[in-house]
Amino acid sequence: MTTYDTQVIVAGAGPVGTVAALNLARRGIDVVLCEAGPDCAQDLRASTFHPPTLEMLDELGVVDPMLEYGIHAPVYQFRERQSGEVVEFDLSEISDRTKYPFRLQCEQHVMAGMLAKQLEQHPRAEMLFNHRAIAFEQTDSGVELAVETPYAIDHVRGQYLIAADGGNSIIRKWLNVEFEGFTYPEKFLCLSTKVDMKEHFENLSYVNYISDPEEWLVLLRAPSVWRILLPAPESDADEYLLSDEKAHRVFSNLTGDPNTPTQHRTIYRVHQRVAKRFDHGRVFLVGDAAHLNNPLGGFGMNSGIHDAWNLCDKLEACLANGHDPAAFELFGRQRHQVTHDFIQAQTIQNKELLEVGDAEAHALKLERMRAIQRDPVKRREFLLNQAMFRSLEDAASIT
Numbered sequence: 001m002t003t004y005d006t007q008v009i010v011a012g013a014g015p016v017g018t019v020a021a022l023n024l025a026r027r028g029i030d031v032v033l034c035e036a037g038p039d040c041a042q043d044l045r046a047s048t049f050h051p052p053t054l055e056m057l058d059e060l061g062v063v064d065p066m067l068e069y070g071i072h073a074p075v076y077q078f079r080e081r082q083s084g085e086v087v088e089f090d091l092s093e094i095s096d097r098t099k100y101p102f103r104l105q106c107e108q109h110v111m112a113g114m115l116a117k118q119l120e121q122h123p124r125a126e127m128l129f130n131h132r133a134i135a136f137e138q139t140d141s142g143v144e145l146a147v148e149t150p151y152a153i154d155h156v157r158g159q160y161l162i163a164a165d166g167g168n169s170i171i172r173k174w175l176n177v178e179f180e181g182f183t184y185p186e187k188f189l190c191l192s193t194k195v196d197m198k199e200h201f202e203n204l205s206y207v208n209y210i211s212d213p214e215e216w217l218v219l220l221r222a223p224s225v226w227r228i229l230l231p232a233p234e235s236d237a238d239e240y241l242l243s244d245e246k247a248h249r250v251f252s253n254l255t256g257d258p259n260t261p262t263q264h265r266t267i268y269r270v271h272q273r274v275a276k277r278f279d280h281g282r283v284f285l286v287g288d289a290a291h292l293n294n295p296l297g298g299f300g301m302n303s304g305i306h307d308a309w310n311l312c313d314k315l316e317a318c319l320a321n322g323h324d325p326a327a328f329e330l331f332g333r334q335r336h337q338v339t340h341d342f343i344q345a346q347t348i349q350n351k352e353l354l355e356v357g358d359a360e361a362h363a364l365k366l367e368r369m370r371a372i373q374r375d376p377v378k379r380r381e382f383l384l385n386q387a388m389f390r391s392l393e394d395a396a397s398i399t
């Protein structure tokens, strides 16, 4: 059995845990990052990085290779599938506010992998793959985490523990904190293809939200593929949703070519849930361990990275000046409130807009969107809000 001693323990090497660990190591803080898997999970989930997240990654010194690899998407579109109407927003209009006036389309595992490599070489960091957190104990002065390796149960002792172990977080379960919210009844199906969707739609941007009462869609370009996200009834069996028959139907409706080859076919269950509290003494929930939301708007990973960023400031101060429960309580309140007021509310609204639902209500929403688009002041506010600048300002204003 091995015992590690460190200042901060991070569980989970997804995008949020790797950002937290590298941020701390670069501040001169000792950190041990325990990841259950043999590497950073390669599944195709988040692919949109918003401008303030890119600014944070710039501070970590990792943004340049990401900018080189990823696709810059300044424009995103809301499309009406039936009428063909397009309402478009262009982040270039806020280039006075940010060095990165675009969404960067880049798979989350590419970033997590880059950060894990840096952590492996960092003198302040220990990157432990195949180390699954299984239980922890906290006292007034620290936390001890038990981790399962292929051959033993090891222990990691630190002053603080960051739970970045994803939506199924075992640390959240041990804390017995309520994970309030709901799970959507329908499934979400994600298909990807190397066929260029721009050839099938006039003036398509790289990020497109397409409303339709029968089958709404999100069409996104990632560096390696185009991704198509759509809802699927709960009653449809997974085998059918992953079958050629279903893919043929989707592409037949989308491009007219049922035989479009696919690279990935994945089914997700989607939740809108927020942990009742993010700070628990010396243990903190961040990212999907703390909150889950639908992917419409690209906020889940980005807001998790923003949680980690906020928490690292408080950790640095407390490690330098002594433990201050009020600092961590402030982290919890700041991030809980913006998760609730912005991330949850906005993602629920985004889904309602795509679904159309009641035709009259949808017409009103669409008219509101057109009005925002036409008015330069409202349009700028919308761009700053959707780019997540406002949620960071709102969090900072909570004292």
Ligand SMILES: Cc1cc2nc3c(=O)[nH]c(=O)nc-3n(C[C@H](O)[C@H](O)[C@H](O)COP(=O)(O)OP(=O)(O)OC[C@H]3O[C@@H](n4cnc5c(N)ncnc54)[C@H](O)[C@@H]3O)c2cc1C
Residues within 6 Å of the ligand: 011, 012, 013, 014, 015, 016, 017, 034, 035, 036, 037, 040, 041, 044, 045, 046, 047, 048, 049, 108, 131, 132, 133, 134, 164, 165, 166, 167, 169, 170, 190, 229, 268, 286, 287, 288, 289, 295, 297, 298, 299, 300, 301, 302, 303, 304
């Ligand atoms: C289809 C889809 C599209 C999405 N698109 C976007 C998008 O464009 N933009 C966006 O911001 N968000 C998006 N999201 C959400 C985003 O994927 C998540 O919010 C993000 O992955 C959360 O990161 P995380 O690091 O908190 O958790 P995860 O990515 O789930 O990482 C958790 C890590 O912890 C590890 N782990 C789990 N249990 C343990 C344990 N006991 N011990 C040690 N390690 C453990 C896991 O192996 C994993 O590596 C999307 C989600 C889906 C499903």
